[in-house]
Amino acid sequence: MFAIADDPKWWHSAVVYQIYPRSFNDSNGDGIGDIPGIIQKLDYIQTLGVNVIWLSPVYKSPMDDNGYDISDYCDIAPEFGNMADMDELIAQAKVRGIKIVMDLVVNHSSDEHPWFIESKSSLDNPKRDWYIWKDPKADGSAPNNWDSFFTPSAWELDETTGQYYLHLFSKKQPDLNWANTEVRQAIYEMMHFWLKKGLGGFRMDVINMIGKPADYPDATIFDQGVAGWEHWSNNVLVHQYLREMNQQVLSHYDVLTVGETPFTTTLDGRFYSDPARKEVSMIFTFEHMGLDREEHNARPKALDLTELKTVLSKWQDELYNKGWNSVYWNNHDQARCVSRFGNDSDAYRVISAKMLGTLLHGMSGTPYVYQGEELGMCNKVFSDISQFDDLMAHFHYKKMMERGDTPESALEYLNHFSRDHARIPVQWDGSEHAGFTTGTPWLAVNDNFETVNAQLATSDENSIYYHYQHLINLRRGGEYSDTLVYGKHCLLQADDPQVYAYTRSYKGQTLLIVANFTDQQLSRDFGLEFKQNISNNYADYQCKASSIELKAYQACIFVV
Numbered sequence: 001m002f003a004i005a006d007d008p009k010w011w012h013s014a015v016v017y018q019i020y021p022r023s024f025n026d027s028n029g030d031g032i033g034d035i036p037g038i039i040q041k042l043d044y045i046q047t048l049g050v051n052v053i054w055l056s057p058v059y060k061s062p063m064d065d066n067g068y069d070i071s072d073y074c075d076i077a078p079e080f081g082n083m084a085d086m087d088e089l090i091a092q093a094k095v096r097g098i099k100i101v102m103d104l105v106v107n108h109s110s111d112e113h114p115w116f117i118e119s120k121s122s123l124d125n126p127k128r129d130w131y132i133w134k135d136p137k138a139d140g141s142a143p144n145n146w147d148s149f150f151t152p153s154a155w156e157l158d159e160t161t162g163q164y165y166l167h168l169f170s171k172k173q174p175d176l177n178w179a180n181t182e183v184r185q186a187i188y189e190m191m192h193f194w195l196k197k198g199l200g201g202f203r204m205d206v207i208n209m210i211g212k213p214a215d216y217p218d219a220t221i222f223d224q225g226v227a228g229w230e231h232w233s234n235n236v237l238v239h240q241y242l243r244e245m246n247q248q249v250l251s252h253y254d255v256l257t258v259g260e261t262p263f264t265t266t267l268d269g270r271f272y273s274d275p276a277r278k279e280v281s282m283i284f285t286f287e288h289m290g291l292d293r294e295e296h297n298a299r300p301k302a303l304d305l306t307e308l309k310t311v312l313s314k315w316q317d318e319l320y321n322k323g324w325n326s327v328y329w330n331n332h333d334q335a336r337c338v339s340r341f342g343n344d345s346d347a348y349r350v351i352s353a354k355m356l357g358t359l360l361h362g363m364s365g366t367p368y369v370y371q372g373e374e375l376g377m378c379n380k381v382f383s384d385i386s387q388f389d390d391l392m393a394h395f396h397y398k399k400m401m402e403r404g405d406t407p408e409s410a411l412e413y414l415n416h417f418s419r420d421h422a423r424i425p426v427q428w429d430g431s432e433h434a435g436f437t438t439g440t441p442w443l444a445v446n447d448n449f450e451t452v453n454a455q456l457a458t459s460d461e462n463s464i465y466y467h468y469q470h471l472i473n474l475r476r477g478g479e480y481s482d483t484l485v486y487g488k489h490c491l492l493q494a495d496d497p498q499v500y501a502y503t504r505s506y507k508g509q510t511l512l513i514v515a516n517f518t519d520q521q522l523s524r525d526f527g528l529e530f531k532q533n534i535s536n537n538y539a540d541y542q543c544k545a546s547s548i549e550l551k552a553y554q555a556c557i558f559v560v
Contacts, residue, residue: 003321004275005486005506011201011256011281012324013485015361015472016101016368017050020332021058021080022066023425024371026437033425033436035081035089044454046096048374048465049472052256053093054101054203056332058086062112064172065150065391066423068103068205069110073190090198099200101256106187107206108173115186116174123161130183131174132166132212133158145218146228150391154228168209168232170391178210178241191249201255204280208261208268211237225263233263239271242279251278256366258326259283266318273323282324282366284331287311292340293417299409300416303341305497305517313502316364316489325365329356330373335421339379341517343553348519349376349452351553354467354537355515358555359500361471362513364489372426374468375457379421380446382414389443393418429455467537480534480559483509492526499524499550503560514548515555522550532559 004012025037035058045053057067060075067077076082090100109116118127134143134155142155143164148171155164156171166175176183191202209232219227242259250257257280259272264285272283288311292303319325329337338344342352353376361367382388385397385407393414400410414420420443427449428435434449446452457465475484487504492512499522501514512530516522525547533541535557542549548556 003486004324005482007275009281010254011052011366013476013481014052014099014256014366015050015475016052016054016256016366017045017048018054018056018331018368018370020056020371020423022056022442023423023436025426025428026439026441029438030079031437031439031442032079034079035076035085039085039089039092042092042096042098044458046098047458047469048369049469049476050369051097051476052099052101052200054258054368055103057103057105059105062110062172064110064170066389068105069108069112069170069173070105071110071112071114073109074193087197094198099256100198101201101203101258102194102199103205104191104202104207105205106176107209108167108169108175111172111174115176119174120158120161120165123163129180130177132177133161133163134166134216135163144216144228146231147219147226149226150395154226166212168206168226168228175212176210177212178237179212179214184241184244188245188249191245192252195249195253195255199255201253201257201281204257204259206262207242207259207280208234208238208264208272208283210241211235213237229263234261234268234271239277239279242272243277246278246280255281257281258366262286266315269315269319269325270323273319273325275324282326284326284328285315287315289334293413299413303517305500306495308341309491309494309500312363313489313491313494316491316502320364320488325363326368327360327363327365328368328370329360330370330422331368332370332422333419334370335417335419336377336379337373338376339421340416343519344376344378348553349378350464351537353464355517355553355555357464357468357471358535358537358557359513359515361468361475362484362502362504362511362557364485364487364504367472367475369468370422372424374465375427375452375454376464377424377427377452378446378448379415380424380444382411382418382420385411385414387444388414388418388420389423390419393420427453429453462539471535474535474557480509480511482506483511487511493524496524498522501526503528510560512558512560513555514550514558516550516553519552521552524548524550528558528560530558530560533557534559 021033024033026033027037058080059070060072060077061067119131146154148154150170213231221230259280261283338353397410425436425441425445430450434445457463483506487506490503492501498518504511537555
């Protein structure tokens, strides 16, 4: 039987740290994080133990969607620095054994990109077909009923030429036409430009949306996502383009590639990440990210731990030796994990954040740590819609008002799930603006920065930061690393609504990972004999024969 471990890759044992540059560290006092600010904190990142940084976009951009609307793929946005700064970041990271992975945002560009400016200038411009233009219906309406993530329609009328262009996101983010070979070649040349600088790979933004069907049919399925997803996500064209990308670009470098792929099943995950298919290293799935909200209503709901176990275990089991997982709790598009899946009260924030970290880093796949996660940063409480920056937050608020929700219920939803929670500046110390900037931050810092910050964490050997360092070190070296990287997963007591437990087994070694998701003291018996405890978020643990006594939010890794 084929085994992934028989063809080891450097990124199998890697741990990735995501930086959202605007919110990480401001070096010049303009209130916006920048590349020199990242360089200043490389020692902090190195000490944590990660060996990859995923850098959210720093390309030149009008910043309609905070850099995911790119106007020049081969230049740096002035607010972040310049190309010399970027080259220095790659070089300084390399000295510390850290690879830089950049965002590849090629489903769409900015409407201020020279390609689009040319494309919209006339019907016969040579770059007209670089984007997706369609005639109106007979009544003048949009070509089909597809929605956008940020607007009610995915189509915008250009009055000059009388045609609509497609934008699955903001109307300032027109979709590129991947059916045009010139577009694909331009993208591949840009990827070579960056990889020749020594990049460690790409995180590919909504890469499963690049294949659009030639007939652009109406959406008929409306039970998830936005209208049209059944046509433009995870279709055969996407896989064809990715294999071409791999052949022309990625196969020439030893790099990590991770695709952002909403609406995926585990079978899709295998299609993308099976090494024999030569597409990408791994994907981000989103199935577990919807479990704490009502499916068709903008309402938070209590997490059902058995549902979480079912979803995560399915991905662990069904990709084993058939592909590769990425595992994460949060990123720049997801609210803070300790507020969603743990307990962000003063009493339990630290211990539940350690519990979540233990559970995740024991799993199969490449773990991702989002900036501030290692500090237990929490969701911020916003008191008014005007305090939110995110386009998606304002769009959801408007939709909720139109359907008759109250401002209070809309704010409750956004205070659970807004992307702005992840984009609050990193809390470096207890000084003004949490040490993020000497100026006025682009987004206000969380009120708890005086007690939750990196200065306190790095001076406390019992902090979340050092617990994450311990978990990362376990995975990246030592006698248990192979089991944590390549071990087979087995869920235990699937119906237990309070405790999450599973084993990882490889070449005769078995580890038990167990996590209490409640604030109660619990006892569990898994019928296993414990040889050694190698990770614990408390100072001690109690075992009676095969029974474990678990304190509130306690998580342990045992050799069994």
